[in-house]
Amino acid sequence: MIAALNRLVDHVERHLTGELDVAGLAAAAGTTEYHLRRMFSSLAGMPLSEYVRRRRMTVAAADVVQGTDDLLSIAVRYGYTSTEAFGRAFRAVHGAAPGDVRRDGGPLRTQPQVRFRLTVEGSNPMDTRIVERPAFRLIGHTARVPLIHHGVNPHIQAHIAALPQTEHVRLKALSGTEPGGLLQVTDDVDPDATEGTELTYLHGVAVGQASAVPEDLDAIEVAAGRWAVFRTSGPFPQTLQSTWAATATEWFPSNPWRLRPGPSIVSILDRAADFTTATCELWLPVEPAS
Structure with missing residues (x-):
């Protein structure tokens, strides 16, 4: 399961500007999308959908600050159909509108890439x-x-x-x-x-x-x-x-x-x-x- 979750994280990174195939990834790992999502949420402390949104907005912030593309192009790149929808997601993560961040360079809140590791626990047997x-x-x-x-x-x-x-x-x-x-x-x-x-x-x-x-x-x-x-x-x-x-x-x-x-x-x-x-x-x- 740890390996499957890390493959899921890698899949998210490769598809920050595209569609995720969580069901296909789960099937390849010999499990189900339902179980994979539930385990991700329990271990990461946030839903997969929230993690994806935070990672997309973390990477999108660099595009916003660089200023080489207009905001609509950036919004579409990250799967949003309008600057309004993109702006709501961006503000929810960074606490500021894309236009303000482009002008001021911040504030920015980074969601680091999650990595699951096996730790030695289980000292208390479960009945x-x-x-x-x-x-x-x-x-x-x-x-x-x-x-x-x-x-x-x-x-x-x-x-x-x-x-x-x-x-x-x-x-x-x-x-x-x-x-x-x-x-x-x-x-x-x-x-x-x-x-x-x-x-x-x-x-x-x-x-x-x-x-x-x-x-x-x-x-x-x-x-x-x-x-x-x-x-x-x-x-x-x-x-x-x-x-x-x-x-x-x-x-x-x-x-x-x-x-x-x-x-x-x-x-x-x-x-x-x-x-x-x-x-x-x-x-x-x-x-x-x-």
């Missing part, structure tokens, strides 16, 4: 199991919320708090298959995992595929397949989020599995009364890497 599950349903109450990487998501918190206590009891009684108990489900996540993009959050339970869905509940159909299940215990949600990050930095690079499209599921097995600590299982949909 993991691989589970094969038939198709099932997730039922409960859904909401569209923004993706937040660190800390408590207040939108999810508000969604759960709006449900009466009797509803939590009712949902738990409906649980009919693994993952067991009340579940925190994220679905429709952008493959780049861009912070702030919307996802579907479901607070509910898992039931068999043939189970009827109460009219007042939403449902997510889950395809049959394998799951990597990571058990965590400690401060909540910090321990869970750290484990989630470690799946990308440690577990996937060390194991012959890759992510496949599907919901991510957190099962709360046990928790303190004030929810400051919890024992959880993180379920990620996976498939063999080759």
Whole structure:
């Protein structure tokens, strides 16, 4: 995976003024575009799309400062159809308009070329199991919320708090298959995992595929397949989020599995009364890497 990510970075450099073929590059590396984008985002700390934009604007800044071409020509060279669109992207990276930078020579903010390297980590074993599950349903109450990487998501918190206590009891009684108990489900996540993009959050339970869905509940159909299940215990949600990050930095690079499209599921097995600590299982949909 480290080699595939570095080949992706090299591909970006060769195509800063052209089209990227991420799907083709992923296929040549024996993986999928979905998995490659998710791993890039997790390890680089930014979505691939954001990295490409920053690199393009870093290189485009030299063309702007040199002043040998008009701004429209530069915009088209880097894939923009107008000086307005190019100007918005340029300002987002450099904090100044292209015309101002051409006149003043700055300010300029450089995005260095990313390079992935293997480091020796993994001193803390990860408690993991691989589970094969038939198709099932997730039922409960859904909401569209923004993706937040660190800390408590207040939108999810508000969604759960709006449900009466009797509803939590009712949902738990409906649980009919693994993952067991009340579940925190994220679905429709952008493959780049861009912070702030919307996802579907479901607070509910898992039931068999043939189970009827109460009219007042939403449902997510889950395809049959394998799951990597990571058990965590400690401060909540910090321990869970750290484990989630470690799946990308440690577990996937060390194991012959890759992510496949599907919901991510957190099962709360046990928790303190004030929810400051919890024992959880993180379920990620996976498939063999080759």
